[in-house]
Amino acid sequence: MLKDELIANNPLGVFKKAANGNDAPPRMGLVISRPGLGKTAILVQIALDNMLHDRQVMHISVGQNIGKTKSWYDDIMADIATGASQEEIMAVKDEISRNRMIMTFNAATFNRPKLEERLNDLIQQDIFKPVCLVIDGLDFAKIDRRLLEDMRDMQRASKLSIWFSAVIHRETPGEIADLDLFDTVLSLDPDDQGDGKIFLNTIKDSTGCVEEGKIMRLDPTSMVVWG
Amino acid sequence: MKRDLEKVRNIGISAHIDSGKTTLTERILFYTDKIHAIHEVRGKDGVGATMDSMELEKERGITIQSAATYCNWDGYDVNIIDTPGHVDFTIEVERALRVLDGAVLILCSVGGVQSQSITVNRQMTRYKVPRIVFINKCDRTGANPDRVTGQIREKLKLNAVPMQIPIGLEGDLVGVVDLVKMRAIYYEGDNGEIIREDDIPVELQAQADEKREELLDAASMFSDDLMESILDGGDVPTDLIMSAVRRGTLALEMVPVFIGSAYKNKGVQALLDSVISYLPAPKEIENIALDLNNNEEEKVLSNDPDAPLVCLAFKLEDGRYGQLTYVRTYQGTLQKGDVIINNRTGKKVKIGRLVRMHSNEMEEIDVAGPGDIVALFGVDCASGDTFTSADICMSMSSMHVPAPVISLAIKPVDNKTSDNMSKALNRFTKEDPTFRTFVDHETGDTIVSGMGELHLEVYIERMKREYDAEVVAGAPQVAYRETITKKAEFNYTHKKQTGGSGQFGRVGGYMEPLEEGEYEFVDKIVGGVIPREFISSCDKGFTASLNKGALAGFPVTGVRCVINDGASHSVDSSDVAFQLAAKGAFKEGYFKAGPVLMEPIMKVVVEGPTEFQGGIMGSINQRRGMIIGTLEEGDYTVIESEVPLSEMFGYSTVLRSLTQGKAEFTMEFARYNPVPKGIVDDVIAEIKKRRDKK
Ligand SMILES: Nc1nc2c(ncn2[C@@H]2O[C@H](COP(=O)(O)OP(=O)(O)O)[C@@H](O)[C@H]2O)c(=O)[nH]1
Numbered sequence: 001m002l003k004d005e006l007i008a009n010n011p012l013g014v015f016k017k018a019a020n021g022n023d024a025p026p027r028m029g030l031v032i033s034r035p036g037l038g039k040t041a042i043l044v045q046i047a048l049d050n051m052l053h054d055r056q057v058m059h060i061s062v063g064q065n066i067g068k069t070k071s072w073y074d075d076i077m078a079d080i081a082t083g084a085s086q087e088e089i090m091a092v093k094d095e096i097s098r099n100r101m102i103m104t105f106n107a108a109t110f111n112r113p114k115l116e117e118r119l120n121d122l123i124q125q126d127i128f129k130p131v132c133l134v135i136d137g138l139d140f141a142k143i144d145r146r147l148l149e150d151m152r153d154m155q156r157a158s159k160l161s162i163w164f165s166a167v168i169h170r171e172t173p174g175e176i177a178d179l180d181l182f183d184t185v186l187s188l189d190p191d192d193q194g195d196g197k198i199f200l201n202t203i204k205d206s207t208g209c210v211e212e213g214k215i216m217r218l219d220p221t222s223m224v225v226w227g
Numbered sequence: 228m229k230r231d232l233e234k235v236r237n238i239g240i241s242a243h244i245d246s247g248k249t250t251l252t253e254r255i256l257f258y259t260d261k262i263h264a265i266h267e268v269r270g271k272d273g274v275g276a277t278m279d280s281m282e283l284e285k286e287r288g289i290t291i292q293s294a295a296t297y298c299n300w301d302g303y304d305v306n307i308i309d310t311p312g313h314v315d316f317t318i319e320v321e322r323a324l325r326v327l328d329g330a331v332l333i334l335c336s337v338g339g340v341q342s343q344s345i346t347v348n349r350q351m352t353r354y355k356v357p358r359i360v361f362i363n364k365c366d367r368t369g370a371n372p373d374r375v376t377g378q379i380r381e382k383l384k385l386n387a388v389p390m391q392i393p394i395g396l397e398g399d400l401v402g403v404v405d406l407v408k409m410r411a412i413y414y415e416g417d418n419g420e421i422i423r424e425d426d427i428p429v430e431l432q433a434q435a436d437e438k439r440e441e442l443l444d445a446a447s448m449f450s451d452d453l454m455e456s457i458l459d460g461g462d463v464p465t466d467l468i469m470s471a472v473r474r475g476t477l478a479l480e481m482v483p484v485f486i487g488s489a490y491k492n493k494g495v496q497a498l499l500d501s502v503i504s505y506l507p508a509p510k511e512i513e514n515i516a517l518d519l520n521n522n523e524e525e526k527v528l529s530n531d532p533d534a535p536l537v538c539l540a541f542k543l544e545d546g547r548y549g550q551l552t553y554v555r556t557y558q559g560t561l562q563k564g565d566v567i568i569n570n571r572t573g574k575k576v577k578i579g580r581l582v583r584m585h586s587n588e589m590e591e592i593d594v595a596g597p598g599d600i601v602a603l604f605g606v607d608c609a610s611g612d613t614f615t616s617a618d619i620c621m622s623m624s625s626m627h628v629p630a631p632v633i634s635l636a637i638k639p640v641d642n643k644t645s646d647n648m649s650k651a652l653n654r655f656t657k658e659d660p661t662f663r664t665f666v667d668h669e670t671g672d673t674i675v676s677g678m679g680e681l682h683l684e685v686y687i688e689r690m691k692r693e694y695d696a697e698v699v700a701g702a703p704q705v706a707y708r709e710t711i712t713k714k715a716e717f718n719y720t721h722k723k724q725t726g727g728s729g730q731f732g733r734v735g736g737y738m739e740p741l742e743e744g745e746y747e748f749v750d751k752i753v754g755g756v757i758p759r760e761f762i763s764s765c766d767k768g769f770t771a772s773l774n775k776g777a778l779a780g781f782p783v784t785g786v787r788c789v790i791n792d793g794a795s796h797s798v799d800s801s802d803v804a805f806q807l808a809a810k811g812a813f814k815e816g817y818f819k820a821g822p823v824l825m826e827p828i829m830k831v832v833v834e835g836p837t838e839f840q841g842g843i844m845g846s847i848n849q850r851r852g853m854i855i856g857t858l859e860e861g862d863y864t865v866i867e868s869e870v871p872l873s874e875m876f877g878y879s880t881v882l883r884s885l886t887q888g889k890a891e892f893t894m895e896f897a898r899y900n901p902v903p904k905g906i907v908d909d910v911i912a913e914i915k916k917r918r919d920k921k
Contacts, residue, residue, distance in 0.1 A: 059856075065858065066855060066858055070855065070856070086742075087742065097853070097855075098853055101854055101856060101857075102856030102857070103857050103859070104856060104857065104858045104859065105859050106859075106860055109859060109860070118840070121840070121841035121844070122841075122844065125844070125845045125848065126848075127848040127854070
């Protein structure tokens with residue numbers, strides 16, 4: 001079945017199981033890169049992996065609208081399901097789209113109390129129970145450490161996984177001062193040879209799923225991780 | 228005479244109900260010197276505005292049909308295409324949007340951006356229609372054009388740039404400051420027809436300077452020359468500003484905002500000037516047709532009067548002048564006496580009279596070129612048909628027709644009415660492909676179906692008014708459908724031997740899901756096991772079976788029936804025998820083919836204050852809805868969702884009480900989905916119960 005295939009083929013699935021075979025604990029994750037390399041695509045692939053497992057994901061987009069965010073999912077789905085018939089793709093999409101809710105904020109209005117209020121609202125009314133949040137588009141240069149600490153407290157208390165994306169402008173991840181708040185940090189790096197290849201580099205993982213330094217490859221046009 | 232295509236504007240005027248579309252249109256026609264008295268929309272003198280020629284529209288104050296009215300302003304031919312504002316008339320809105328090149332979006336200075344404006348704006352964006360905004364009713368208490376401009380940016384996501392500021396607001400409104408010319412413009416005389424230009428009043432100078440600065444900032448994004456001129460300091464030439472604004476507007480990256488009061492005759496002439504200055508001429512817009520000889524390949528039309536003709540019949544009107552067909556020409560020339568082809572039916576049509584519709588008279592003309600909008604007499608066609616010259620075969624619209632989602636039974640009150648009712652139905656179904664009708668053979672009821680409750684209500688009213696056909700309507704029902712999910716074989720023999728000649732026919736083959744379309748019949752019979760003359764009988768038998776699915780009695784769609792085997796009898800086989808055999812075969816295959824019940828799913832967008840977000844989401848969730856996403860801006864939230872239509876009856880009342888009337892929603896058809904397994908039995912039982920009651 002297409003769904004099982006998609007689950008099996010997702011290289012980002014490595015973050016599900018620790019080396020000792022236990023299920024990985026929920027984490028604070030971060031994907032960093034220079035602009036335009038495909039951070040959103042990585043977050044979407046992480047989200048899709050959850051959705052395919054029937055786990056609900058809240059996609060929080062700061063600054064991008066619902067339609068655009070939704071089309072990221074449609075595009076990535078089409079790319080990872082190459083070879084499947086349109087009908088099959090539609091069927092899987094129908095099935096898993098219930099596992100996703102998109103919440104968009106503009107930068108100024110995003111904060112922990114508001115997010116928590118929304119989440120509690122959804123959970124209490126039994127509308128939506130995410131196990132994973134992906135938060136895309138937060139400007140790390142403008143937010144202060146307090147917000148990230150807040151988010152980490154919330155993550156620890158709620159046992160959700162939260163994945164962020166952040167833009168860096170220089171080659172070095174040192175630009176982001178708050179790496180210590182994250183369990184896992186991935187960085188997207190263009191190939192030095194300048195031949196358009198992009199790598200996904202595991203800079204840090206304290207959950208024991210992936211060895212630090214593990215490198216995965218990305219298809220530079222679809223931004224899908226190959227493995 | 229060669230027409231100057233630069234000097235044509237085809238525009239739509241679009242608005243939320245009651246924003247003043249009718250009033251503004253009336254004023255425009257007055258100033259363009261075509262009507263000589265201004266009537267109020269619901270005026271005491273009993274004479275209605277000219278555009279709303281239909282009685283019903285007048286009564287409801289909404290404009291349903293997209294009539295086109297010609298007028299002339301400053302040497303320019305202006306065609307005003309009336310765009311219906313309600314979502315229930317989506318097909319008409321979309322057709323109107325194909326015909327117009329630019330639009331004026333009217334907003335009320337007090338009400339601001341309301342739900343219909345959001346929907347129409349979305350459609351305009353989809354069809355890439357450049358637009359300008361007119362903030363009307365600036366004479367009303369509470370008028371606040373600045374606030375409305377803010378809403379245009381926030382809610383419509385448009386780069387709104389004020390081109391004017393008001394001189395006096397509310398009751399004191401006397402004119403506007405033109406921020407391009409930096410002059411004050413006053414509208415005087417009984418009907419605002421006397422325009423007086425003056426210096427900007429001192430007390431407004433500072434505000435005008437500030438707003439002018441903003442305008443220049445915004446416009447300079449679209450013109451390096453303007454940017455340079457601003458940097459150089461000194462006077463910035465007016466035409467540089469105007470051409471930059473025009474460029475931004477045509478690129479859909481900027482929306483100039485004008486203000487005024489249609490009712491108090493303020494600012495209408497300036498708006499007309501702006502239509503000329505900032506909205507596109509036909510040749511500035513790319514129009515695409517599908518080449519039917521070439522796999523529906525997209526072709527850009529040329530605007531060349533000497534190219535082969537392509538024109539679109541976008542509206543039929545059965546009115547005071549007899550039967551009129553409104554067409555827009557995209558390329559080539561339409562000439563009296565020409566023979567053109569209707570590409571849907573393949574029929575040839577000879578053009579008799581060609582007229583241009585003014586607001587209250589018509590003008591006979593001989594030719595119509597690219598970009599022209601004219602009416603033809605006595606042409607038999609349906610709305611949306613494309614006509615071309617004989618050497619090409621193109622269609623403007625593969626524009627797919629959405630399936631009706633709601634239906635109700637209608638009964639004429641007496642026999643005399645029955646005739647009129649069929650006449651009306653015949654007309655309406657031609658005008659509007661989303662409006663359909665059929666007779667339910669079991670109950671004998673006539674069923675009409677369409678895109679929403681209001682859609683059907685309007686047609687029922689029109690039957691009464693225009694055709695004197697009063698009908699009793701049943702309660703609206705969701706238009707469920709049935710379809711199959713897998714391939715299944717059939718092999719059915721129909722045999723009857725009673726007295727005289729018998730009946731015999733055997734039909735073998737299979738049915739399978741059809742990805743696109745409603746029904747397909749494939750004949751794979753070899754060796755004449757079913758004689759030629761009875762092949763179409765099989766087709767008829769299947770088609771008849773489609774009307775009422777065996778699952779719950781709803782129409783079956785998305786089925787391909789293939790026959791590849793059969794048998795006949797030299798005496799006992801007949802048309803009827805094979806029809807019955809095919810019906811039997813269909814029934815046999817149907818239950819093996821995994822039939823499912825499908826329900827219409829609507830895209831529902833709710834907007835309101837953020838404090839109600841939780842409650843609104845709860846209400847959607849309770850209705851089997853799926854929340855796609857939320858958008859939060861300040862204390863204002865938009866919630867996008869998909870909800871089955873069957874759950875949406877009465878939602879406006881629920882939403883109102885949930886949010887103290889502060890939230891609004893829009894709804895449009897998204898697609899058909901299978902009814903979830905868990906509830907399908909309940910739904911079917913409910914439907915059957917309702918049927919039995921009747
Ligand atoms: N105060 C004020 N009332 C207006 C203005 N324009 C229209 N109206 C009134 O608003 C109501 C609705 O106008 P109408 O033109 O029928 O709106 P439509 O539904 O958009 O066609 C009518 O009573 C008009 O007289 C205006 O500029 N100022």
